[in-house]
Amino acid sequence: MFDEDQIEAFNLIKDGHNLLVSGQAGAGKTFLIKKAVKYLRKHQRKADIVCSTGIAATHFSDLGAQTLHRWAGIEDGRHMNQNLLHLIETDERFISVKKNFLNVDVLFIDEISMISSKVLSQVEFLIRNVRKSNQYFGGAQIVLVGDFYQLPPVPNELLGDPGNHCFRISWFNDCFPHQIILHLIHRQSDHTLIKCINELEIGNPSDETLA
């Protein structure tokens, strides 16, 4: 059964809102995404899951997750927006990317802390233009999931990506007005260790952790 925060997030997802779901390790983000994706698919909505790394995608292998870079055809980030848009619209090698953009109803982006503002902005630009829409992400519903205290984006100076967090994008709060934090830690194993990590993550260790 979902906890209170998970219920709030689930209802927003079900009702078609864009949102950011965050929470520390063990707060039940993966648990929530899996249930939400199964629910949406059962109700004939095309829900895709993408992650910043292939390893994270294996957590959702039963649900067909892949990396965002592969799903969106952005490769290593070498393409400028207009060039990549042209490739997606005209080049057969990008046919599955074009289908992804045109068909997706709800896109879950996990490990969002590692997706840079450059990458998220490029994905937004591409989906909006392929869908020929004025809405953010071409009107596709986007659910960002992660913990901004965890790993940051990897900078790629050669390709003009300084690795800024995506929440720095000027339109971020406008596109993601709903931002839910999962407060309850569900993971039982290594509870003490996880508590220490979570406290250190936010720079506020308790006496127990310091001891």
Ligand SMILES: Nc1ncnc2c1ncn2[C@@H]1O[C@H](COP(=O)(O)OP(=O)(O)OP(=O)(O)O)[C@@H](O)[C@H]1O
């Ligand atoms: N509402 C719930 N009821 C029962 N178990 C839950 C619930 N939410 C999460 N769990 C369990 O708690 C554990 C941690 O949850 P989960 O892996 O989803 O956390 P997470 O936020 O994705 O963590 P991480 O950031 O480390 O990936 C899992 O074993 C999961 O099945």
